[in-house]
Amino acid sequence: MSGVVGNKRPAGRPGVRGDVVLEVTGLCVDYGFSEDAVHGVVDATLTLRRGEVLGLAGESGSGKSTLAYAITRLLRAPGVITAGDVRFHGQDGDYDLLAADGETMRQLRWSQLAVVFQSAMNALNPVLTVGSQLTDVLKAHRPDLDRHARRDRAAELLGLVGITSDRLSSFPHELSGGMRQRVMIAMALALEPEVLIMDEPTTALDVVTQREILEELVGLRDRLGFAVLFITHDLSLLIELADTIAVMYAGRVVEYAPATALFRSPRHPYTAGLLNSFPSLHGKRVAMTGIPGSPPDLRHVPAGCPFNPRCRHALDVCRREAPTLLELPSAGRRAASCWLQTEGYIPPEALALPEPTHAGARIVARTGALAADLRNSDPQDPQIEAAGSAL
Amino acid sequence: MPTLIRRLMFYAVTAFVAISMNFFLPHMMPGNPVQAMLAAAGPSLDHRAVAALQAQFGVGTGQSLMSQYWSYWINLLHGDLGISISHSPDTVTTVIGSSLWWTVVLVGTATVLSFIIGTLVGTIVGWRRGSVLDQVLPTATFFQAIPYFFLATVFLYFFAEQLHWFPADFKGYDTNNYVIGWNPGFIGSAVQHAILPALTIVVSSVAGWIVGMRNMMVTTMDEDYVLVAQAKGLPNRRVIYYAARNAVLPSISGFANALSFVVAGSLLTELVFSYPGLGNLLLSAVTNVDYPLIQGIFLIITFAVLAANLLADTVYVLLDPRTRQEA
Numbered sequence: 158m159s160g161v162v163g164n165k166r167p168a169g170r171p172g173v174r175g176d177v178v179l180e181v182t183g184l185c186v187d188y189g190f191s192e193d194a195v196h197g198v199v200d201a202t203l204t205l206r207r208g209e210v211l212g213l214a215g216e217s218g219s220g221k222s223t224l225a226y227a228i229t230r231l232l233r234a235p236g237v238i239t240a241g242d243v244r245f246h247g248q249d250g251d252y253d254l255l256a257a258d259g260e261t262m263r264q265l266r267w268s269q270l271a272v273v274f275q276s277a278m279n280a281l282n283p284v285l286t287v288g289s290q291l292t293d294v295l296k297a298h299r300p301d302l303d304r305h306a307r308r309d310r311a312a313e314l315l316g317l318v319g320i321t322s323d324r325l326s327s328f329p330h331e332l333s334g335g336m337r338q339r340v341m342i343a344m345a346l347a348l349e350p351e352v353l354i355m356d357e358p359t360t361a362l363d364v365v366t367q368r369e370i371l372e373e374l375v376g377l378r379d380r381l382g383f384a385v386l387f388i389t390h391d392l393s394l395l396i397e398l399a400d401t402i403a404v405m406y407a408g409r410v411v412e413y414a415p416a417t418a419l420f421r422s423p424r425h426p427y428t429a430g431l432l433n434s435f436p437s438l439h440g441k442r443v444a445m446t447g448i449p450g451s452p453p454d455l456r457h458v459p460a461g462c463p464f465n466p467r468c469r470h471a472l473d474v475c476r477r478e479a480p481t482l483l484e485l486p487s488a489g490r491r492a493a494s495c496w497l498q499t500e501g502y503i504p505p506e507a508l509a510l511p512e513p514t515h516a517g518a519r520i521v522a523r524t525g526a527l528a529a530d531l532r533n534s535d536p537q538d539p540q541i542e543a544a545g546s547a548l
Numbered sequence: 549m550p551t552l553i554r555r556l557m558f559y560a561v562t563a564f565v566a567i568s569m570n571f572f573l574p575h576m577m578p579g580n581p582v583q584a585m586l587a588a589a590g591p592s593l594d595h596r597a598v599a600a601l602q603a604q605f606g607v608g609t610g611q612s613l614m615s616q617y618w619s620y621w622i623n624l625l626h627g628d629l630g631i632s633i634s635h636s637p638d639t640v641t642t643v644i645g646s647s648l649w650w651t652v653v654l655v656g657t658a659t660v661l662s663f664i665i666g667t668l669v670g671t672i673v674g675w676r677r678g679s680v681l682d683q684v685l686p687t688a689t690f691f692q693a694i695p696y697f698f699l700a701t702v703f704l705y706f707f708a709e710q711l712h713w714f715p716a717d718f719k720g721y722d723t724n725n726y727v728i729g730w731n732p733g734f735i736g737s738a739v740q741h742a743i744l745p746a747l748t749i750v751v752s753s754v755a756g757w758i759v760g761m762r763n764m765m766v767t768t769m770d771e772d773y774v775l776v777a778q779a780k781g782l783p784n785r786r787v788i789y790y791a792a793r794n795a796v797l798p799s800i801s802g803f804a805n806a807l808s809f810v811v812a813g814s815l816l817t818e819l820v821f822s823y824p825g826l827g828n829l830l831l832s833a834v835t836n837v838d839y840p841l842i843q844g845i846f847l848i849i850t851f852a853v854l855a856a857n858l859l860a861d862t863v864y865v866l867l868d869p870r871t872r873q874e875a
Contacts, residue, residue: 263781283869
């Protein structure tokens with residue numbers, strides 16, 4: 158199936174791994190209008206590079222999905238984008254996604270920006286066959302393909318995610334949850350997009366299926382070179398999967414850092430709290446502390462830093478004034494939105510740990526159930542070896 | 549397809565029960581139906597008709613109820629429904645046969661048109677929810693809310709009497725110049741006479757389809773697969789199809805219901821437009837106490853309801869793959 162790679166890319170300057178492909182600057186999304194409006198996303202800034210997996214982590218209601226829908230302009234009423242800028246740097250030119258007209262947007266969708274939605278159960282149309290849902294994408298975006306070619310391509314795509322082509326004539330209800338999610342991933346890759354946005358793609362699946370699908374995803378990413386914006390509430394999963402992680406809280410990006418650096422040396426107390434909420438498989442036993450309290454109601458976000466009522470290190474200034482996302486000194490690119498990291502304040506020891514030196518190493522820090530699965534899988538798996546050496 | 553075979557068996561049982569009821573009900577009524585009919589028909593009734601009636605209702609023949617029931621089935625299977633009192637000496641089958649097609653063509657076409665127009669309009673209104681198109685709803689509902697006979701009379705007055713767009717003589721066709729048959733003159737005349745009654749049926753019933761379809765569209769559009777269709781960058785037409793294909797399913801059963809009422813005739817339409825259909829026939833059968841004819845019409849209506857439901861089941865299975873699963 159390696160014939161898929163690159164053979165249908167439009168001619169143009171080749172995508173260089175590491176180039177910026179998606180740039181989100183100061184994006185704000187409100188639900189509703191006027192004073193009653195709920196600020197779903199506040200001043201979000203993200204950069205996605207070619208071939209990179211950017212993880213977006215946060216609790217329910219922290220604005221992760223809203224951000225993803227805003228980027229693709231798929232927000233449903235009453236969601237409105239009130240400020241910001243989203244730029245897509247494609248191989249055939251740069252696009253201002255928020256200003257693009259309907260037809261430009263329609264053409265960009267899926268061919269450049271594909272989305273894998275949260276619930277595979279509901280993302281497939283129950284009355285249409287898998288085949289027709291795969292081919293209609295091709296029909297809409299690749300008018301040069303005839304019926305036969307579309308069918309072949311659909312079969313090829315299913316093969317890509319390990320599903321036999323006789324499933325083309327199946328209806329969604331005849332597939333298992335894992336297969337439906339694979340179909341969705343196959344569908345997302347149909348046009349070889351530059352960017353794949355995955356909104357909690359494995360949340361509804363058991364850990365074994367989750368693992369299989371993520372491994373396939375990583376393999377496909379390595380072969381096809383697309384960038385992934387991976388949204389999940391599971392920070393431990395991101396630490397393993399993502400190159401860079403952005404942590405969201407109450408609609409704001411509170412920390413942004415390379416995955417390893419974020420794991421080893423969190424700079425925001427919320428990130429540190431999240432990291433303390435799941436056990437490490439190796440090393441010393443430490444008491445799980447978690448984060449006291451619960452996420453804020455977005456209609457009544459606390460004054461100052463929205464995290465201050467739950468923060469152990471909160472200062473007076475945190476209750477008065479909201480901090481801004483500041484670049485921090487680091488080997489990679491990292492930033493945090495916390496007064497403690499601002500000049501003139503001294504962060505506590507836990508938020509000032511040194512960054513790891515060999516930043517390339519992957520870290521495996523998964524929950525117990527997945528660990529069992531890990532041990533059962535191929536011992537030659539390079540990821541696990543890397544994990545062993547890193548820990 | 550086992551699902552369909554199960555349904556077919558269900559329909560066979562239902563038909564059996566309905567046909568039996570159709571036999572037993574007049575026999576269980578107090579009094580003597582033949583006396584009642586003879587009184588209504590007066591002395592003009594043919595003596596053969598009287599004999600046939602007595603045979604049919606088992607009055608004065610000394611036959612047991614079960615043997616009558618048996619011969620009722622035998623006659624029925626031969627298409628023999630007896631002789632109509634009010635149309636004597638014509639048989640019930642002939643009388644119904646001559647009215648049935650008027651009704652089926654007029655009300656049937658109007659019902660199908662109403663469903664198609666209503667569903668299409670409902671799809672678009674639902675898709676463009678919140679736009680100026682929402683005004684279609686109160687307008688359509690208004691025409692459904694005003695009493696039908698009033699609406700029909702107003703239409704008749706304006707379009708036929710005043711504007712002369714349609715013929716104002718009502719017999720279903722121009723009885724003076726054409727004979728019933730497959731000739732262009734008759735068909736043209738019949739169509740001309742059918743447009744106005746059909747229009748009133750469509751106008752008065754289309755709101756139901758619009759409202760039903762619009763509401764289902766609004767619900768369906770919140771489904772993830774519609775969002776996916778949009779995210780896939782499909783043309784709008786295809787996205788609407790994604791939603792409408794699912795939203796139409798509940799309307800299908802409603803449509804089957806409507807179809808089964810086609811044969812019962814639209815009594816008011818046929819009265820206002822003096823249309824020679826089954827509704828008018830049923831009314832005259834009731835006023836003339838023509839039991840064999842009433843029974844015959846009821847039987848036809850029963851079959852129509854069953855057939856329409858069977859059709860709906862079949863179409864539903866074709867449209868919704870989830871119903872094809874083995875239980």
